[in-house]
Amino acid sequence: METDKREWNEEQERVDGVVKEITKRIGSLQKRVEGIQSDIVDIRRDFWDEVTVNFEDTFEAAETMASIRQQAEVLSEQERSHQNAHQQLKTLARLKQSPYFGRIDFRAENDSFRESVYLGISSFVDSSGDNYMVHDWRAPISSLYYDYPPGPAQYQAPDGVISGTLDLKRQYLIRESRILSMFDTGVTIGDEILQKVLGQQADTHMKSIVSTIQREQNAVIRDTRHRLLIVEGSAGSGKTSAAMQRIAFLLYRYREHLKANQVVMFSPNPLFSSYVATVLPELGEENMQQTTFPEYLERPVGRAFTVEDPFEQMETILTTSGEPGYETRLAGIQYKAGLDFKALCDKYLSWLGTDGFVFKGLKFRGKVIMTGKTIKRQFYSYDNSISIPNRLRFLTEWILEQLKTEATRHLKAKWVEDEIELLDSDAYQKAYNKLRREGHYSDNSFEDAAKEREALAQMVLDDHFARLRKAVKHLRFLDVPAIYRQLFANPEISLRLVKAAELPAEWTEICKYTVARLDDKILSYEDATPYVYLKEQLTGIRQNTSIRHVFIDEAQDYSPFQFASIRQLFPHARLTVLGDPNQAIHVHSIGEADAFEDLSSLYPDGDTKTYRFTKSYRSTEQIVEFTKHILLNGQSIDPFHRHGPKPALTRAEDRYELMRQVAGRIDELKTRKHRTIAVVCKTQSEADEVHLDLRALGVENETVTRHTSAYRPGVIVIPAYLAKGVEFDAVILFDASDKQYSRDHERKLLYTACTRAMHELYVHYVQVRSPFLDNVPEAAYVLEEMQR
Numbered sequence: 102m103e104t105d106k107r108e109w110n111e112e113q114e115r116v117d118g119v120v121k122e123i124t125k126r127i128g129s130l131q132k133r134v135e136g137i138q139s140d141i142v143d144i145r146r147d148f149w150d151e152v153t154v155n156f157e158d159t160f161e162a163a164e165t166m167a168s169i170r171q172q173a174e175v176l177s178e179q180e181r182s183h184q185n186a187h188q189q190l191k192t193l194a195r196l197k198q199s200p201y202f203g204r205i206d207f208r209a210e211n212d213s214f215r216e217s218v219y220l221g222i223s224s225f226v227d228s229s230g231d232n233y234m235v236h237d238w239r240a241p242i243s244s245l246y247y248d249y250p251p252g253p254a255q256y257q258a259p260d261g262v263i264s265g266t267l268d269l270k271r272q273y274l275i276r277e278s279r280i281l282s283m284f285d286t287g288v289t290i291g292d293e294i295l296q297k298v299l300g301q302q303a304d305t306h307m308k309s310i311v312s313t314i315q316r317e318q319n320a321v322i323r324d325t326r327h328r329l330l331i332v333e334g335s336a337g338s339g340k341t342s343a344a345m346q347r348i349a350f351l352l353y354r355y356r357e358h359l360k361a362n363q364v365v366m367f368s369p370n371p372l373f374s375s376y377v378a379t380v381l382p383e384l385g386e387e388n389m390q391q392t393t394f395p396e397y398l399e400r401p402v403g404r405a406f407t408v409e410d411p412f413e414q415m416e417t418i419l420t421t422s423g424e425p426g427y428e429t430r431l432a433g434i435q436y437k438a439g440l441d442f443k444a445l446c447d448k449y450l451s452w453l454g455t456d457g458f459v460f461k462g463l464k465f466r467g468k469v470i471m472t473g474k475t476i477k478r479q480f481y482s483y484d485n486s487i488s489i490p491n492r493l494r495f496l497t498e499w500i501l502e503q504l505k506t507e508a509t510r511h512l513k514a515k516w517v518e519d520e521i522e523l524l525d526s527d528a529y530q531k532a533y534n535k536l537r538r539e540g541h542y543s544d545n546s547f548e549d550a551a552k553e554r555e556a557l558a559q560m561v562l563d564d565h566f567a568r569l570r571k572a573v574k575h576l577r578f579l580d581v582p583a584i585y586r587q588l589f590a591n592p593e594i595s596l597r598l599v600k601a602a603e604l605p606a607e608w609t610e611i612c613k614y615t616v617a618r619l620d621d622k623i624l625s626y627e628d629a630t631p632y633v634y635l636k637e638q639l640t641g642i643r644q645n646t647s648i649r650h651v652f653i654d655e656a657q658d659y660s661p662f663q664f665a666s667i668r669q670l671f672p673h674a675r676l677t678v679l680g681d682p683n684q685a686i687h688v689h690s691i692g693e694a695d696a697f698e699d700l701s702s703l704y705p706d707g708d709t710k711t712y713r714f715t716k717s718y719r720s721t722e723q724i725v726e727f728t729k730h731i732l733l734n735g736q737s738i739d740p741f742h743r744h745g746p747k748p749a750l751t752r753a754e755d756r757y758e759l760m761r762q763v764a765g766r767i768d769e770l771k772t773r774k775h776r777t778i779a780v781v782c783k784t785q786s787e788a789d790e791v792h793l794d795l796r797a798l799g800v801e802n803e804t805v806t807r808h809t810s811a812y813r814p815g816v817i818v819i820p821a822y823l824a825k826g827v828e829f830d831a832v833i834l835f836d837a838s839d840k841q842y843s844r845d846h847e848r849k850l851l852y853t854a855c856t857r858a859m860h861e862l863y864v865h866y867v868q869v870r871s872p873f874l875d876n877v878p879e880a881a882y883v884l885e886e887m888q889r
């Protein structure tokens with residue numbers, strides 16, 4: 102309901118008043134920033150004047166260092182204030198444009214006072230310091246706005262629950278300090294405003310949804326009780342959006358203790374990372390850390406292998422169906438993803454405690470000075486009850502001691518003598534200083550010369566042994582690749598550890614395949630997580646204890662083994678996991694009944710909470726009605742009522758015609774106001790071809806690969822698996838023929854591809870369309886003929 106003119110004027114006057122105050126504040130803050138800036142310049146300029154530099158003796162040197170440190174602290178304190186003030190200025194500039202987006206009038210029980218609360222991206226207090234002109238959307242009372250229609254309502258305040266009555270709930274669209282629209286709303290937050298927001302063009306960056314957060318999303322955003330939050334929701338139901346708002350909420354709620362760099366988000370690929378990277382800065386917060394799982398694997402694998410990229414793995418699976426070895430690969434991927442394989446790895450680890458360790462021998466100047474066998478013997482001489490990482494620590498100490506003895510053997514060696522001759526005068530000076538410092542000089546010059554010679558020899562040896570010692574400290578003598586390989590090279594080991602029935606039927610072939618790949622120095626993606634797990638268990642896990650919150654987006658693509666690794670890696674972190682089992686496109690998840698069941702088993706019952714989102718906001722009702730029938734279980738997906746054209750299905754006689762149809766479709770779409778048009782292909786190799794063919798037909802387009810970290814508006818050609826998480830105004834599905842999409846896991850790929858569309862969807866195919874489109878009711882699409 103639109104409010105009347107008088108009220109509108111009053112509201113605009115209030116906006117004007119707030120904007121005036123904000124402008125004043127900006128003015129005074131700017132002055133402060135200038136003041137701090139000139140202080141910083143002064144400190145930098147006079148830095149050395151303020152410091153008394155004197156290195157005459159140790160006391161003076163310590164004094165000098167202390168005074169440098171003190172000056173540096175003053176400087177960094179000023180720099181911090183400058184950064185804070187700068188950040189505040191940015192937020193104020195945003196507030197000035199649009200100071201708030203909502204208002205609630207609330208009367209607490211037994212209180213006659215009716216409080217009007219205006220919600221914006223940040224709080225703003227008037228110059229008296231007592232009056233909140235704008236409340237931060239994350240403040241406890243702001244929750245009322247997202248959770249209740251007018252009527253009885255309550256919210257969780259720091260001291261307990263406050264109940265009362267919500268008399269009014271109003272939404273504003275304010276731009277450049279002018280109210281553009283204003284509505285009093287009922288149950289859902291402003292269908293009208295949501296209509297407007299969702300009807301806009303797709304962006305190459307995700308937007309914040311702060312003014313239209315829905316109740317079910319608010320519950321996720323503000324959940325501070327559970328250690329594991331699982332958010333399962335259909336495509337476009339706002340999972341990622343809720344996650345980003347949740348991070349902003351947590352940074353506000355725990356602002357004294359939680360910093361943005363203590364929050365990590367695992368995202369599916371670099372494109373997605375850049376897609377979501379603007380949300381937090383838009384809300385005035387610093388970005389969290391972002392990573393991808395392959396990135397996390399990189400460091401522990403090191404240079405031992407080239408790790409296969411998950412998208413390479415997927416490309417192989419999607420393009421080599423029916424070829425020899427395909428079924429083995431599939432079975433291997435599935436088995437190695439699961440907790441059964443993790444259990445086998447755990448048993449293997451305990452067995453390694455008694456036998457089977459593989460060590461590399463140590464070489465010095467090209468000669469073996471300690472064999473792998475000797476190291477192994479020493480390792481197994483330690484008590485069995487000591488953990489493997491601790492035994493390795495003892496072993497390292499022992500080896501370092503042996504190296505010292507080895508070094509003394511070379512003191513008089515000819516090669517050392519030769520190298521001493523080549524030393525420069527600095528080295529001699531160093532040896533002299535050392536002996537002098539340690540009081541080794543006597544009156545006997547003959548003896549002194551011998552001592553100098555020995556000190557020089559020691560220097561030469563230290564230098565030569567330094568690399569070896571470093572390698573030993575880093576446990577490089579441990580042959581993890583060989584230890585991992587052994588599990589597959591000797592299948593009898595696994596048969597000793599678990600019953601044959603617990604292994605997959607193809608185990609022998611899987612083992613052969615794994616060994617062949619490892620020997621080629623390639624770590625298949627399915628082996629990367631187990632390999633890193635084994636390595637970290639052996640050497641002592643590299644835990645990251647400073648991280649407090651881990652977010653995993655597109656979590657349906659993670660294997661149970663990966664979840665278990667993440668859980669171990671971040672022992673003090675709470676986990677928020679967001680996913681849609683219907684978009685599980687990795688082969689390891691085929692046939693998985695409940696994608697997140699294994700995950701919840703990692704936490705005690707009371708620590709876990711599952712939220713389900715069924716409303717789909719991204720696509721028009723017509724698109725959702727089409728895409729949900731691609732799934733076997735899509736009935737419960739509920740579209741937001743926003744309308745657009747029905748998806749169109751178009752048949753082509755052959756690929757040549759298909760290409761021309763798609764080019765024609767792009768031309769047609771360009772005449773509308775679309776910012777992004779995506780041609781979604783099944784694989785990267787198909788996308789590469791389409792990209793070139795379209796160019797040959799004179800259609801300008803860009804292609805997206807797994808290395809692309811940002812995309813520009815216009816026409817892009819993209820493989821479906823890279824389009825995860827992002828959205829486009831219009832989607833053209835390049836080829837939805839039965840040859841392309843008919844295997845089980847391809848159903849989800851097709852669904853993922855089609856659900857990227859916000860306003861328009863066009864599905865083209867050659868000859869026979871995918872059987873996954875057979876359940877879509879005829880009324881949900883139009884059949885279109887296109888001219889050749």
Ligand SMILES: Nc1ncnc2c1ncn2[C@@H]1O[C@H](COP(=O)(O)OP(=O)(O)OP(=O)(O)O)[C@@H](O)[C@H]1O
Nearest residue numbers: 310313314315336337338339340341342718719826
């Ligand atoms: N409460 C909301 N208000 C306005 N827009 C919303 C809201 N929730 C979601 N959206 C919009 O819906 C679209 C889809 O949201 P989002 O990408 O977060 O969904 P998702 O569940 O992560 O999707 P997918 O699983 O397909 O990646 C985005 O354009 C987002 O801005």
